[in-house]
Amino acid sequence: MPLDWNGLFAPRMAGVTASEIRELLKLIDQPDVISFAGGIPDPDLFPRDAILRAHERVLQSNSLAATALQYTISEGYTPLRDWIAGRCAMARDEILVTNGSQQGLDFLGKLLISPGDKVVVTAPTYLGALQAFSPYQPQYIPVPTDADGILPDELEVALAQRPRFLYLVPDFANPNGVTLSLERRRQVVALCRRFGVPLIEDAAYSALRYDGEPLPTLLAIDLEAGQEGRVVIHAGTFSKTVVPALRVGWLAGPAPVIQKLVLVKQAADLHVGTLNQMVMHAVVEEIYDSHVAVLRGAYHRRRDAMLAALQETMPEGVTWTRPAGGMFVWLNLPAGIDGARMLERSVAEERVAFVPGAAFFPDRSGKATCRLSFTTNRPERIREGVGRLAALMGRMAEAPAA
Numbered sequence: 001m002p003l004d005w006n007g008l009f010a011p012r013m014a015g016v017t018a019s020e021i022r023e024l025l026k027l028i029d030q031p032d033v034i035s036f037a038g039g040i041p042d043p044d045l046f047p048r049d050a051i052l053r054a055h056e057r058v059l060q061s062n063s064l065a066a067t068a069l070q071y072t073i074s075e076g077y078t079p080l081r082d083w084i085a086g087r088c089a090m091a092r093d094e095i096l097v098t099n100g101s102q103q104g105l106d107f108l109g110k111l112l113i114s115p116g117d118k119v120v121v122t123a124p125t126y127l128g129a130l131q132a133f134s135p136y137q138p139q140y141i142p143v144p145t146d147a148d149g150i151l152p153d154e155l156e157v158a159l160a161q162r163p164r165f166l167y168l169v170p171d172f173a174n175p176n177g178v179t180l181s182l183e184r185r186r187q188v189v190a191l192c193r194r195f196g197v198p199l200i201e202d203a204a205y206s207a208l209r210y211d212g213e214p215l216p217t218l219l220a221i222d223l224e225a226g227q228e229g230r231v232v233i234h235a236g237t238f239s240k241t242v243v244p245a246l247r248v249g250w251l252a253g254p255a256p257v258i259q260k261l262v263l264v265k266q267a268a269d270l271h272v273g274t275l276n277q278m279v280m281h282a283v284v285e286e287i288y289d290s291h292v293a294v295l296r297g298a299y300h301r302r303r304d305a306m307l308a309a310l311q312e313t314m315p316e317g318v319t320w321t322r323p324a325g326g327m328f329v330w331l332n333l334p335a336g337i338d339g340a341r342m343l344e345r346s347v348a349e350e351r352v353a354f355v356p357g358a359a360f361f362p363d364r365s366g367k368a369t370c371r372l373s374f375t376t377n378r379p380e381r382i383r384e385g386v387g388r389l390a391a392l393m394g395r396m397a398e399a400p401a402a
């Protein structure tokens with residue numbers, strides 16, 4: 001008799017379903033599809049030469065190679081921790097190197113959430129964060145955002161319910177491209193301090209700014225307010241600024257929290273691959289700032305191309321965000337148009353893909369929204385894809401039930 005595997009899975013996995021984005025990416029990987037779906041870097045911009053040089057340098061040296069191919073400490077490769085610590089004005093013992101920032105989110109869920117605990121997220125929020133936290137069985141409290149980020153009054157009401165933490169992406173958020181304003185940053189940190197609620201700052205896109213001056217991180221604002229009562233745990237990554245494949249990210253936070261997270265890391269996988277950490281360290285030492293400048297230049301042009309094309313072609317009733325950085329524009333569709341249904345038609349009729357917005361809401365609301373990524377297509381293709389999408393939307397607006 002075949003084993004009833006579904007009956008054997010732990011109840012904590014009941015609410016965990018396949019990511020629509022990842023399932024989708026499998027289907028649209030065809031050359032004639034213009035995809036705005038994946039929130040991924042452009043492979044043509046990967047710093048391959050620097051990565052090759054770094055591998056050679058590490059592996060051709062007897063002593064470096066002996067370290068690179070050996071187990072290492074769970075905290076992370078010390079020169080890399082020091083590089084990261086220097087960049088965020090932290091001490092080495094306040095940094096844990098993780099296998100991408102995604103692992104950091106999972107660890108924080110494991111460390112902080114017991115079944116039924118409340119967790120505050122923005123609506124919409126990063127789908128991968130929901131996937132990381134959900135196996136620990138939280139109850140989400142979604143808080144809406146506007147063009148300046150999370151709404152402080154609603155946040156206060158949520159924090160009064162004593163959640164285990166607040167998670168947000170303050171810069172050019174995945175999925176809606178919104179940036180938390182300076183005033184709101186101060187309010188959010190002050191509120192979390194007042195209620196004694198940890199604040200997880202996911203800074204995945206922070207380095208990819210195309211307009212204006214960088215805003216202080218929530219981590220920096222928290223530190224300014226003093227060591228006592230610190231609330232911020234900051235998740236960073238090299239996936240968007242160097243390459244995702246080496247899987248190097250980090251958590252930065254108060255030393256006692258990092259010490260506990262080191263134990264979680266030991267249990268999970270001992271450490272991030274030593275060779276990857278050493279290569280990443282060599283690469284960032286050599287090219288980080290110049291490479292980020294190249295990425296910002298290229299993505300800036302693509303962001304502008306997408307915003308201009310939307311302006312020129314979208315039918316009335318469609319509105320969108322104007323991100324100052326990152327990878328995403330977020331569309332609000334006319335009432336009655338369902339993003340998932342539009343995707344089906346868009347792939348079939350126009351060969352254009354994107355991500356329907358509902359997946360980014362813990363309660364699956366937000367059906368009349370969708371996320372477009374502008375990073376992997378050149379400006380001409382962006383214009384072509386947005387034009388095709390607009391044509392479909394025009395047809396759907398004329399006959400919404402079709």
Ligand SMILES: Cc1ncc(COP(=O)(O)O)c(C=O)c1O
Binds near residue numbers: 099102128169174
């Ligand atoms: C907001 C956000 N956080 C974290 C991640 C995870 O990135 P990584 O694990 O590659 O560092 C992503 C990836 O798309 C993201 O969009």
